[in-house]
Amino acid sequence: MIPFQDLLFFALAALILVISPGPNMIYLISRTITQGRKVGLISLSGVICGFLFHIVMVSFGLTAVLFAVPYAYTILKTLGTFYLLYLAYQAIKPNSKNIFEVDKNIKIDNPRKLFSVGFLTNVLNPKVAVFYLSFFPQFIKPEYGSVLVQSLELGITQVLVSLSINFAIVLTAAKAATFFANNPLWVRAQKWFMASVLMFLAVKMALSKAK
Template sequence: MPDLPQLLLFVAAGWLLNLTPGPDVLYIVSHGLRGGARAGMVAALGIVGGCFVHVFAAAAGLSALLATSATAFTVVKWIGAAYLLWMGVKLLFSRTGRLNLGDGAPPETDLWAVWRRGFLTNVLNPKVALFFLAFVPQFIRPDAAHPALSFLLLGVLFNLNSLPINLGYAWLAAWAARRLHTLQRAMGWMDRAAGALFIGFGLRLAFTDHPSSRA
């Protein structure tokens, strides 16, 4: 596990990244606006449930990933760095976020369906797995005795850390249905802040050496 300053940075980065408008946030907000706070919160729980699947799957293979050849490590490193930089530039130069309020359909009453769709949307999105593999290992010490366990604990912390943000989005959407202009402006500023953060992490990952090269 990282030391306290790194852990606090991890928590702060997690909050900022979860504040960033994206497909998950739009799914939560859409259901919050159309179905009220309960539907939005159930949508948030479905999203977080899908994230846990990616964390457990990534943790199961992390030991083999870190023990592989320097060439394979470099390939994965550059893929992760390119993804983070692409996301950062996209967010940094995006226009103010727009909320997709759907097609005017009636509020969702089947909460199980709301949860299930949120869960499957995340589980079936390979970008979520790539995000965890690119982001979380940067907070694991190169000499960690149990890197897979550290990854698992940090991944669980990231997901639990996201709950207040996601549930807050659900409540805010239900409360601010008639104040969308103000909400969209706030989303635009969060886009840019998170974009700068993504670019920073992408550059950090790009200049990371394979652990064996530090020996």
């Protein structure tokens, strides 16, 4: 089992990454603002199931890779560092889109399709798999027991954090959109704060040592 303090730090890192805008967040906000909370919640259920799919695949993959490939940890650490730096750049790049600026003409779909699109949006998003493969090894240590169990433990933690934040986003999307539309300074401040935190995580990951 992973020590509580390590798990707590991972949860904090997962929180920072969850609130970093990406396809899942944009999809949920778009659906919620244009079609209401019920549609947003159905879409969220699909997104969460997509996370579970990635967790199972990556957990078994990490168990195989970390034991079978020399220097796998270094490769994954490097990949994770560049991934976090990429997210930081995406947060502050010129003309980056405000995630609350959505297409008002999205048609209403039935619940089954809403779930399916949310699921596929997550499953087919390579950034999610890259995050798991590059970030999980930073918190996994052989002395804590089974790599598979530790991976699943981290995955469940990440899903709970993601579910909590995205659920709050669905409930408050319309109000948040109005607030940010009337306070553009907050949007710029949020982007730079996000970039700073992501860069900090990237540096920490780059300096971490193999287990």
